[in-house]
Amino acid sequence: MNLEQLQRAVFEVTRQPLTPAERMRPRLPDGRSTREIANALIKPNDRMTSVERLQVYSQQYWFRILASMAEDFPGLRAILGQRKFDKLLVAYLNECPSESFTLRNLGARLEAWLRVHREFAPGVERLAIDMVRLEWAHIEAFDGAELPRFNPHDLSKLCGKTVFRLQPYLHPLDLSYPVDDVFFEIRKTEHDSNMVSNAVVEFPRKSRTRRVSLPKPRKVDLVVYRLDGSVYLKRLTRDAFSLLQALGQGNPLEKALETSLPRTRRSVDHLTEQLREWFENWASLGWFAQQA
């Protein structure tokens, strides 16, 4: 067995989900015996069998990635409850193992996965997906790139062909539920994630799950962004949100206005005043990057 074969064999067996008692399963999905695989790979010692020694690594693998996901998605956990949250995470991580050198990206595919596997959020599918979108946007906004800011004084130079660039850390979310209310309730303190080089000794479910009352459906247009190092959530009106989205899709100002603010009964003066207010506000928050 060469290095590549050995590593593939160890990874395959250690990444199999643990039993409810946090032990390695006796057999792999293809029927092979975990014990026989361990015996073939790992030396026993005077205190531990081959399986027991391999199990330390299997437990470390699961404890670490589950703890990381629990830290990143406390809102989803609050919506689902601990048992369903654990079941969902194990299924997700089993199907979508990490493909990044950083644990930060572990939840990158969760929204797409959950859209296909709605059975893991029975009765709260849409709510759960909204919360995942919000919690992932929060991660992206926290450490996303920041381009040089658009100078608010240049607002007077705008014309219909002006193309705005939104900051990479800015994430507009059209939500079906006011999950930001739940989010604020769950996260009273700043979110910080760190990797360390030590072992993990505690299964994440041992930490307390916050109970929240589930919100009723209500359309919310939300922007997740960063200002002075902190992540903020800001609700926008439907019109403002549509315009921001249209600009973010790379439409010139004139076209963005046409598509996002269709025929309106409002007076031109009122609309002009409204647009000035929005753009001044968005520019002052740093949402626009300098034009390329």
Added chain:
Amino acid sequence: MPANRFNGNSDYGVGIGLRVPHYQHIFKKKPVVDWFEIISENFMVDGGRPLEILDQILERYRVVQHGVSMYFGSAEPLNREHLARLKLLVKRTKTPWLTDHLCWGSVDGRYTHDLLPMPYTFEAARKTAQKIREARDFLEVPIAVENVSSYAEFHVSEMTEWEFLNEVVEDADCGILLDVNNIYVSSQNHNFDPFEYLHSVPAERVAQIHIAGHSKYRKFILDTHDHPVIDPVWALYARAIELAGPTATLLEWDDRIPSFQEVHREALKAQRYLPGQLREAS
């Protein structure tokens, strides 16, 4: 040998890991610390608070980068995106040397986020050394590899862990981040004499030393970095200093992290073992 080519000929003293719970104390009190070790991956991001914090730290303190996911021992090639991001960070921190673990942790582009033990084979040593050389050539900074704690040994191994370490560092011509706590943990888990390990390490290649605490379970010891350093580990540290000379030393405390003062006080115990201190004690 306080300075050598494996630590950029630097002369660093006793440092501690830069951890989130200590940020407020560090920025408010501006304590005197020889240097901070950062986990590279926590700062390999595009922007935001992590880089703002790092830049503030760099204004006042010396920083050395320590990685957890380069996986020199993985059979697959180095991750080019990882290397590119790491190089950006190296330019930012101006780290005199860079460390990561002598282990593997990725297979077919999938990551375990763990520090898995190597099979101690000549094939593995050759491939690992090749990847260390590639990384060093790309990053243009000296690299030192850390011996990891382990809980399992492979049947296919053809040598001891310390023989494997020697094979790799000689072939790669790189430095060693000697973790004396990891030597102790592995010695207990695998029934070997930690001093035999220590005495076989090429002292002239030791760029840095790690000290840490661990957790003892019924059948094995786990490298948890959540306790003070125990006396047998201090004994190994003392011997390591005798062999290698005063060397940049870092206390790791990553879980159940106490106050900054407590962590720093624990780290500074290392100064007791420096040659001047030993003379005064005798």
